[in-house]
Amino acid sequence: MSVLNRRSFRYPIAFLLFACLCVAGFFAGYRTGYSSGYSSGRAKYQSEEPYPVVYQVGDLIRATRDAGDSPDTPLDFSMLMQATQSVVFPGEWAQLGGNCSMAPFPSLELLVIDATSGVHARTAELFEDMDSLKPAITEIEQQRLEWKRMQQEQVSKALEPVSKRLGETLVPLAGDVDMSGKWNVKIVTPDGKPATNQYTFIDQETFEAQSSDPFFQPGKQWFSVSDGAMVAIGTGFHAAMGSDDDLILVPTNDPTTYLRLTRTNN
Incomplete structure (x- = not known):
């Protein structure tokens, strides 16, 4: 190959290398600027006070x-x-x-x-944007209904042993039930020896036990009710309505024991 041909081949190679370096530098600068801008914007977004x-x-x-x-x-x-x-x-x-x-x-x-x-x-x-909002609300509603169905199945299964013992159909308690007033309480344990008490539900989060029983000490207690459940001072119960509108409470950790609450006329 002649000297002339070697030189004409060398210059295009050098030019290509130079062009590649320019392109690489452009993309490196773009990426650095993008990352810096993104980080800065994200930091500003996170630091903004609500x-x-x-x-x-x-x-x-x-x-x-x-x-x-x-x-x-x-x-x-x-x-x-x-x-x-x-x-x-x-x-x-x-x-x-x-x-x-x-x-x-x-x-x-x-x-x-x-x-x-x-x-x-x-x-x-x-x-x-109603076209986006309505489907989102529909999805939330479907999730809520499915969760409620599963919860009712779970509560019904937990109440089944007591339901058979009582010979009654137990309906899971509604979360908005009004429990205010006095209730006579009968507590039945596996040994068959019932205990009695009286609970006075003062409002939607406080009741008072008249005397001591296996679950509560005398005095005021806090409680919370939701669909099919009641929690009182840390003790969980499956909750349902029985015949004559009696309230049936079954401890979540002891399905063989139950409390039957009957509203008094006082």
Whole structure:
């Protein structure tokens, strides 16, 4: 090969190497700038303090709830709240360790959301986008119904031994039951020796035991009721209504024992 040919071959190689270096430098600079910008934006987003915004959501809830609901049915804020938290940056809400929260004010049909500007912006978009909001609420409702069905099956199975002993059909307790008033209590254990007591339910979270029994000491106790369950000072019970509207409580850790509560006329 002649000297001329070798030189003409050498220059294109050098040019290609130079071009490759230029392209590599461009992409390296782009990536560095992108990473720096992303990190800076993310840090700013995370450091931003939440602030409250009031949302008027009465008409929004009416527009997204079941068409069969009566106009007089109280507004259910929980569905809208759960849908919002599942769609709008789920990791930013307090339930998952974030800093954002919300609280309903049913009497004013308001939802107060304490969140960052990004969460507020996305929430406002969601509330205006019925095509996205309705499916989200429908999915939450389906999940709730499925969870309730599974819970009822679990409670019914746990109550089955006591139901057979009593010869009665036990219906899982509704979470909104009014338990106020005095109840005569009969506690039946596997040895067949019943104990008696009287509980006075003062409000929806406090009752008073008249005397000592295997579960409670005399005096006031706190309790909480949900569908098919009752918890009192740390003790869990499966809860159901029996015949004559008696309340049946079965300890979750002892399905062979039960408490039968009969409301007094006093």
